[in-house]
Amino acid sequence: MKRLGLLLAMTAALTFCVGPFLWQVLTSLRPETEQTRLALPTRPTLQAYAEVFEGRAFAQVMLNSFAVASLTTLLCLAIGALAAFALARLPVPGRGALLAAALGASMFPPIATVGPLFLLIRALGLRDQLAGLVLPYATFALPLTLWVLTAHFRQLPPDLYRAARIDGCTPFAAFWRVLLPLAAPGLVTTGLLVFIFSWNEFLYALTFTSSPEHRTVPVAIALFASEHAEPWAQIAAASVIVTLPLVILTLAFQRRLVSGLTAGAVKG
Amino acid sequence: MASVTLENLSKQFATGTFAVRGLQLQIADGEFLCLVGPSGCGKSTVLNLIAGLEQPTSGTVRIGGADVTDLDPRARDVAMVFQSYALYPHLDVRGNLAFPLKVARVERAQLQRRVEQTAALLGIEGLLDRKPSELSGGQRQRVALGRALVRRPAAYLFDEPLSNLDANLRTQMRGELKKLHETMGGTFIYVTHDQAEAMTLSDRVALMNAGQLEQLGTARELYHQPVSLFAARFFGAPTLNVCPPAVLGLPADASAVVGLRPEHLELSDHGPLQGRVYLVEPMGAEAWVTVELGQHRLVARCDGSVALKVGATAALRFDPAHLRWFDAATGKARG
Numbered sequence: 001m002k003r004l005g006l007l008l009a010m011t012a013a014l015t016f017c018v019g020p021f022l023w024q025v026l027t028s029l030r031p032e033t034e035q036t037r038l039a040l041p042t043r044p045t046l047q048a049y050a051e052v053f054e055g056r057a058f059a060q061v062m063l064n065s066f067a068v069a070s071l072t073t074l075l076c077l078a079i080g081a082l083a084a085f086a087l088a089r090l091p092v093p094g095r096g097a098l099l100a101a102a103l104g105a106s107m108f109p110p111i112a113t114v115g116p117l118f119l120l121i122r123a124l125g126l127r128d129q130l131a132g133l134v135l136p137y138a139t140f141a142l143p144l145t146l147w148v149l150t151a152h153f154r155q156l157p158p159d160l161y162r163a164a165r166i167d168g169c170t171p172f173a174a175f176w177r178v179l180l181p182l183a184a185p186g187l188v189t190t191g192l193l194v195f196i197f198s199w200n201e202f203l204y205a206l207t208f209t210s211s212p213e214h215r216t217v218p219v220a221i222a223l224f225a226s227e228h229a230e231p232w233a234q235i236a237a238a239s240v241i242v243t244l245p246l247v248i249l250t251l252a253f254q255r256r257l258v259s260g261l262t263a264g265a266v267k268g
Numbered sequence: 269m270a271s272v273t274l275e276n277l278s279k280q281f282a283t284g285t286f287a288v289r290g291l292q293l294q295i296a297d298g299e300f301l302c303l304v305g306p307s308g309c310g311k312s313t314v315l316n317l318i319a320g321l322e323q324p325t326s327g328t329v330r331i332g333g334a335d336v337t338d339l340d341p342r343a344r345d346v347a348m349v350f351q352s353y354a355l356y357p358h359l360d361v362r363g364n365l366a367f368p369l370k371v372a373r374v375e376r377a378q379l380q381r382r383v384e385q386t387a388a389l390l391g392i393e394g395l396l397d398r399k400p401s402e403l404s405g406g407q408r409q410r411v412a413l414g415r416a417l418v419r420r421p422a423a424y425l426f427d428e429p430l431s432n433l434d435a436n437l438r439t440q441m442r443g444e445l446k447k448l449h450e451t452m453g454g455t456f457i458y459v460t461h462d463q464a465e466a467m468t469l470s471d472r473v474a475l476m477n478a479g480q481l482e483q484l485g486t487a488r489e490l491y492h493q494p495v496s497l498f499a500a501r502f503f504g505a506p507t508l509n510v511c512p513p514a515v516l517g518l519p520a521d522a523s524a525v526v527g528l529r530p531e532h533l534e535l536s537d538h539g540p541l542q543g544r545v546y547l548v549e550p551m552g553a554e555a556w557v558t559v560e561l562g563q564h565r566l567v568a569r570c571d572g573s574v575a576l577k578v579g580a581t582a583a584l585r586f587d588p589a590h591l592r593w594f595d596a597a598t599g600k601a602r603g
């Protein structure tokens with residue numbers, strides 16, 4: 001009885017999470033003539049997938065998104081890990097206030113900041129450039145990075161840092177040789193979150209880029225509709241295509257996401 | 269190897285706690301010094317101050333005569349064994365042992381030789397490729413020890429290194445540590461709660477009380493010539509018997525208390541000083557017998573064959589030469 005309940009709950013959760021994606025896959029496989037039907041497609045076709053790349057620079061767009069998301073992730077992790085280490089282990093005055101301020105900064109709704117940021121980006125000469133996306137993305141993802149990584153560093157036994165210092169490390173060497181490897185699961189988790197955020201971001205990407213060859217995936221897909229009538233199959237196909245890298249990334253790192261790397265550090 | 273000198277060392281934490289107060293301590297080159305005292309008396313803080321993990325509020329730390337008070341831990345050349353072991357979980361045993369040498373950029377062949385020597389010394393050659401999570405508590409302890417020994421530093425600091433081991437293993441490791449100190453030499457500063465460790469290992473013992481040095485001397489001196497009640501009660505199991513002189517049939521003196529070690533209290537069939545047996549604790553070769561004398565309970569260490577029943581009457585005898593007198597108000601030892 002209890003197992004049945006669990007099974008039902010799991011099925012419900014799974015349907016809730018995967019359902020929309022499966023629907024997208026189904027839609028992408030439907031030929032034009034079956035688009036209005038709810039049943040399974042009778043003659044599934046991959047035509048929509050081919051059409052996604054026809055007549056537009058969709059491959060280029062995906063490359064853009066990949067570049068923007070990767071650079072944002074790297075930037076966030078590099079700055080975030082160092083800052084989080086300092087907040088967690090070094091005598092930084094007012095660390096609580098700093099963390100609170102970082103969280104506060106991330107609370108501004110994007111729509112409220114997009115105007116001023118646009119002026120800033122234009123003044124910096126970064127409009128319609130990928131760097132013009134990486135910078136604001138990184139600033140918005142950094143608070144999250146900082147919070148998650150600070151928590152990760154704090155949860156490592158303090159004796160490890162002290163042992164490394166005694167064993168001859170500078171604070172940075174202790175960070176690099178001991179704390180960073182141990183925070184790997186945290187780095188992977190945060191990195192994935194930042195990557196997904198940057199990959200999916202729409203508002204800034206729409207506002208700060210103008211030429212088709214500098215667009216990112218969400219903007220490009222949104223603009224499908226204005227070119228043709230309502231190419232549902234193509235939109236669905238494109239969505240599936242751009243979701244796949246995220247799924248693959250997550251699966252690839254899944255093993256790392258499960259922490260427990262610190263087992264055996266201290267007594268037990 | 270080097271001497272370690274603490275001059276008027278004090279540490280007050282940001283919270284206001286005075287963990288160490290005006291500590292004066294000279295540890296000779298090659299000495300094995302045990303730092304003992306009740307929980308919270310500042311032992312770990314002293315080690316941290318020597319290692320440079322904490323900065324003193326005032327005072328000076330000297331290692332080998334040089335003032336290192338303002339130096340970074342890595343410039344002080346001391347090794348430390350933590351109570352928690354603090355092994356690097358992402359490195360295997362070899363990596364853990366090699367870590368301090370790698371950081372110091374010791375050349376490869378020498379590094380490997382020293383790692384293997386140290387592993388052999390501690391009998392952990394077979395574990396070199398295991399991760400800390402795949403080791404037993406005792407094995408982790410050895411690796412932690414090895415990581416300190418591999419360096420040949422100016423001084424070794426130990427913070428209750430054996431306290432996480434079971435009783436048998438602790439006794440065994442205690443013996444090995446003593447042998448290690450004898451064969452390798454080195455200045456050892458060893459924090460412990462355990463009086464057996466302090467007694468057996470140390471050349472000298474420094475007893476701390478609330479951040480201050482209570483008494484410094486050999487374990488024998490601390491046991492036989494304690495400077496205060498605090499020192500007298502810290503060593504010895506069972507603890508020193510303490511009572512007003514009148515209880516033992518001595519002339520009453522409200523300004524003093526007397527102390528008598530349980531092994532110096534004898535039980536006999538008849539005598540002037542009579543009490544009631546309150547508790548009998550057989551310990552194998554000996555038995556601890558608690559006797560009630562009016563309001564007071566005194567413990568006697570008797571032969572294991574003693575056949576006393578709870579509630580029975582027992583007469584107490586002692587040699588007055590074994591009595592220790594303390595000032596009732598200050599706890600200081602008298603004459």
Ligand SMILES: Nc1ncnc2c1ncn2[C@@H]1O[C@H](COP(=O)(O)OP(=O)(O)OP(=O)(O)O)[C@@H](O)[C@H]1O
Binds near residue numbers: 285286310
């Ligand atoms: N980082 C700190 N901040 C504030 N107070 C501290 C800090 N570290 C230690 N203390 C305080 O300083 C005093 C001495 O602590 P310490 O750890 O040196 O004691 P200890 O003798 O090693 O005790 P134990 O035997 O339990 O390990 C304690 O009262 C403790 O609460």
Ligand SMILES: [Mg+2]
Binds near residue numbers: 312427
């Ligand atoms: Mg301690």
